[in-house]
Amino acid sequence: MSLSRGALAAGAAVTAAAAVTLTVVLWPDSSDSARRSGSENSASASSAAPTPSPTRSYPLSKAPRAIPAVREHTAAHGPGWRPGKGSAVVIADGSKGLADEGRLLAGELKIAYRGAVPARAGDVELALTPADKGGSESYTLRTHDGRVTVSGPGQAGVFYGTRTLKQSVRADGVMPEGEVRDRPDRPQRGFNLDIARKPYTAAWIEDRLREMADLKLNQLGLHFSDDQAFRIESDTHPEVVSPDHLTKAQVRHIVALADRLHIQVVPEIDSPGHLGAVLRAHPDLQLRNVSGVASQGSLDISKPGAAKLVDELLGEYTELFPGAYWHLGADEYLALMARDPAASYPQLQQAAVKKYGSKAGIEDLATGWLNDRAAVVRPHGKQPKAWNDGLFRDSIVQADKNIEIEYWTGKEYGARSPEEYLREGRKVLNLNDEFLYYVLGQPNDFVYPTGKRIYEQWTPLVLRGTTAVPKRYSDQILGGRFAVWGDLPNAQTAAQVAQGIRMPLRATAQKLWDPGKPKLSWDGFRTLAGEIDKG
Numbered sequence: 001m002s003l004s005r006g007a008l009a010a011g012a013a014v015t016a017a018a019a020v021t022l023t024v025v026l027w028p029d030s031s032d033s034a035r036r037s038g039s040e041n042s043a044s045a046s047s048a049a050p051t052p053s054p055t056r057s058y059p060l061s062k063a064p065r066a067i068p069a070v071r072e073h074t075a076a077h078g079p080g081w082r083p084g085k086g087s088a089v090v091i092a093d094g095s096k097g098l099a100d101e102g103r104l105l106a107g108e109l110k111i112a113y114r115g116a117v118p119a120r121a122g123d124v125e126l127a128l129t130p131a132d133k134g135g136s137e138s139y140t141l142r143t144h145d146g147r148v149t150v151s152g153p154g155q156a157g158v159f160y161g162t163r164t165l166k167q168s169v170r171a172d173g174v175m176p177e178g179e180v181r182d183r184p185d186r187p188q189r190g191f192n193l194d195i196a197r198k199p200y201t202a203a204w205i206e207d208r209l210r211e212m213a214d215l216k217l218n219q220l221g222l223h224f225s226d227d228q229a230f231r232i233e234s235d236t237h238p239e240v241v242s243p244d245h246l247t248k249a250q251v252r253h254i255v256a257l258a259d260r261l262h263i264q265v266v267p268e269i270d271s272p273g274h275l276g277a278v279l280r281a282h283p284d285l286q287l288r289n290v291s292g293v294a295s296q297g298s299l300d301i302s303k304p305g306a307a308k309l310v311d312e313l314l315g316e317y318t319e320l321f322p323g324a325y326w327h328l329g330a331d332e333y334l335a336l337m338a339r340d341p342a343a344s345y346p347q348l349q350q351a352a353v354k355k356y357g358s359k360a361g362i363e364d365l366a367t368g369w370l371n372d373r374a375a376v377v378r379p380h381g382k383q384p385k386a387w388n389d390g391l392f393r394d395s396i397v398q399a400d401k402n403i404e405i406e407y408w409t410g411k412e413y414g415a416r417s418p419e420e421y422l423r424e425g426r427k428v429l430n431l432n433d434e435f436l437y438y439v440l441g442q443p444n445d446f447v448y449p450t451g452k453r454i455y456e457q458w459t460p461l462v463l464r465g466t467t468a469v470p471k472r473y474s475d476q477i478l479g480g481r482f483a484v485w486g487d488l489p490n491a492q493t494a495a496q497v498a499q500g501i502r503m504p505l506r507a508t509a510q511k512l513w514d515p516g517k518p519k520l521s522w523d524g525f526r527t528l529a530g531e532i533d534k535g
Contacts, residue, residue, distance in 0.1 A: 061176040064141075064168035065528055067506050068216060068513035069520070070180045078177030081148050083169065084122045088112035092119075092127030097155060100260055102126050105162045109169060121146070124165075126158060137218070138183035141165065143175055156262040160216045167214065170535020171528060186460055186479030188429055189512040190219025190266075191505060195246075196226035196277070197486030198440065202250040204494050206257055213261035215509035220258060221266045221327065221481055227276025227297040228489075236316045237309070239281040251320055266385070267321045270329025271310050272299040272369055282309060287335060289344045295334045301369050302351035311376050318380035326382035327406070330370045330390025335362055337413045356397055363395040363414070371400050385429070389415040401426065404478065409433050410464045418463035422473040430460050430480035436508065438501055441488025448500055451507035452522050454482075459515040482508040503529065 061080065063073035089106040091098055096116060105124065106113035119125035129151050132140075136154030139161035143149075150161030164182065168175045191212055193200070209220065224231045229242035232251055246254075258265050272287075276297035279286045285306050287298035299306045318326065335345045341362045342349040352365035370391075374384035385404045389412040405421050408431040421428055430436070435458040439446040460477050461468035469477075482505050484497060492500065506529050510518060520528065 058177070061143075061178045063178075064164060064176050064180065065171045065531075066164045066167040067525075067529060067532060068510040069518065070141075070164060070182045071514050072181040073176075074179045074181075075176075076144060076178040078144065080174040080176045081143055081146075082174050083109045083111050087122040087124065088114045089124040089126065090114045090119050091116045092125055095126055095128040098126040098128070098158060101155070101159050101162055105166065108166050124148070127151075135183055135187075137187075137216075138181075139164075141175075141180040141182070143177045144179070148175055156218070159213075159262050163214050163216060167532050167535075171531045184216065184513050185515050186477070186512050188219055188479035188481075189217045189509065190221060190263075190479070190481040191217060191501075191508075192221035192223065192431065192481040192483035194223045194226070194483075194485045195231045196224055197228045198489035198494075198497075199229070199231060199244045200494055202246060202254060204498070205254055207498070209254070209258050209261055209263055211505070212263060215506060216513060217505075217509055218263050219266055219325075219479075219481060220263055221268065221483070223268045223270070223327075225269045225277060226274045228486075230277040232317070232320075234313065234316060236312045237278075237281070240278045240313075242277060248320060255321060255323075264323040264325060265321055266323065266325040266327055267317055268327035268329055269310070269313055269317065270327075270331065271373065272301045272306070272366065273297055273331065273333040274329060275299050275310075278309070278313075285309060287345065287348075289338070290346055295345075298334045300347065301365060302347045307369075307372065310373065314373065314376050315380075318377055318382060324381065324383055325385060325404075326377040326380075327385045328370060328373045328377070328390075328403075329387060330366070331387035331408075332389065332412060333366050336366060360396050363392040364397040366390070367392060367395050367397040367399055370403070371397070374400055374403055388418075388421065388428075389413065391416075391421070393420070404429060406431055406481075407463045408437075408483075418469050419473070422469060422476050425476070427476050427478055428463065429478045430463050431483055432458070432463055432465075432480075434465050435462070436480060436482045436504075438482070438484045438497075438504065440484070440486050440497070441491035443487050449504045451503035451505075454504060454507040454511060455518060455522055455525060458511055460512065461515070479512055480508065 058077045058079055060075045060077060062075065063070055088111055089102040091102050093116065099115070103113050132151050132153045134153050137156045137160060139150050139152035139157040141148060141150040141161045141164055150158055152158050152161065164180065165175055191208065212220065230240045231242060231245045233245060233248045234241050255265050274297050279297070279299065285300055285303055287295040287300040289295065335341055335348055338344040345362065348362045348365055352360040352362055355368060356364045370386055377384055383404060385406055388405050388407040389409065391399045391405065392414045393416055404427050406429045407418055409415055410417060418428065435449065435454050437446060438448060442448060457466065459468060460480055461471065461474060463469055482501070484501060503526060518525065
């Protein structure tokens with residue numbers, strides 16, 4: 001959250017036991033033939049005894065250039081692979097689920113797609129290999145004796161292998177000889193988009209999905225409800241929907257494309273704060289203080305109708321978004337920012353005592369609200385998420401331990417250091433506002449990131465400010481997302497946003513895939529990005 005508000009056809013899912021192999025056969029180098037022919041002609045014309053034509057030797061290969069960079073490469077002598085006139089993509093026996101990946105790669109490399117037939121010289125073969133080891137997003141890409149092999153234990157892994165192949169050919173025209181073994185450092189790697197404050201077209205969002213896929217990112221956070229607007233069509237509560245919104249058909253298309261690109265959409269309806277657009281249609285549920293003054297965007301969670309309204313929306317949209325995650329928000333509930341919350345909002349205090357006992361406070365009521373909403377989405381197969389400042393240190397009621405914490409700031413009311421959450425055994429996702437926030441209009445001292453600081457200074461362990469948490473907590477840190485927030489929506493056009501986030505998104509992808517110090521300098525990284533994008 002910000003401080004001021006605070007193409008592929010449908011691809012079938014592949015089991016974790018499956019793995020993928022990609023094989024490319026090389027064409028002979030025509031210049032070698034010419035040299036050999038010239039040498040033979042010269043020898044026959046000479047009175048000296050003929051000598052064997054020379055065998056061309058190749059220097060030791062270098063790692064393919066891609067973003068994110070490959071983690072391991074074993075060099076070898078050989079010409080590598082270039083798309084040839086007779087090259088085609090084929091699918092190995094038992095690997096029909098990779099047809100979409102094959103068609104996409106064929107189009108990108110401008111070679112033919114022949115489907116489920118045996119590979120021949122110049123071909124790219126995709127195959128499932130269940131015996132492969134590693135995580136579902138890992139892959140091996142091997143270029144040897146005129147063939148390139150990409151294998152992994154899941155469909156996502158082979159897709160990422162094809163991204164490396166595509167980028168290497170774009171950057172240098174060739175896939176180098178040798179073997180790549182590659183895998184992500186973190187399981188959740190993504191981009192967070194606020195469409196509530198600033199609307200974006202479906203086409204713009206789909207372009208970002210394609211960009212994300214090439215960077216091996218696998219999550220799109222979609223914040224579609226806030227004080228400014230509610231941006232997705234609703235059947236249960238059409239009265240809350242803003243005029244400029246996405247239809248459900250458009251959302252289904254976005255979600256389907258994301259799925260085919262191995263990206264999960266993480267929707268967010270924030271509550272009990274940031275609900276101004278919903279409350280304009282339901283003013284009776286607006287939170288008011290003891291003097292009758294409305295609390296902007298805040299739901300009066302002491303009223304029974306509040307839970308009914310939000311739960312009906314949650315139920316509706318959990319069906320629209322079939323992914324594994326749901327973001328419940330929970331941040332910046334303004335009642336808790338008052339100097340004396342209990343005195344300012346006595347109805348909330350009374351509701352807390354009634355539900356949780358005489359020692360309970362409004363923090364407990366808000367935490368109970370979060371737990372109740374998690375209980376609504378969990379039966380739909382959703383893993384609930386919440387912003388870190390929606391959990392409180394001294395509350396009697398504790399947030400459910402299985403709610404994933406998305407840590408964005410240490411400056412808000414109720415926010416605690418990252419280590420406090422980690423010591424409790426909680427799993428945390430990194431959205432550090434010091435590095436990963438692109439806030440339109442640059443309010444509250446925000447500055448548009450260029451990506452350089454992310455690339456040079458940030459890692460998933462840097463959850464707050466610029467200091468990393470101890471490495472012993474590394475397994476609890478799930479990954480991160482780079483976030484765009486539309487606080488001043490007219491400060492940039494959608495095209496300017498796309499251009500502005502281009503390098504920060506690439507830097508984030510690099511550090512989530514491999515958090516170590518990159519081999520390329522920042523200037524070298526920018527140059528590579530330009531070469532890949534122009535390829």
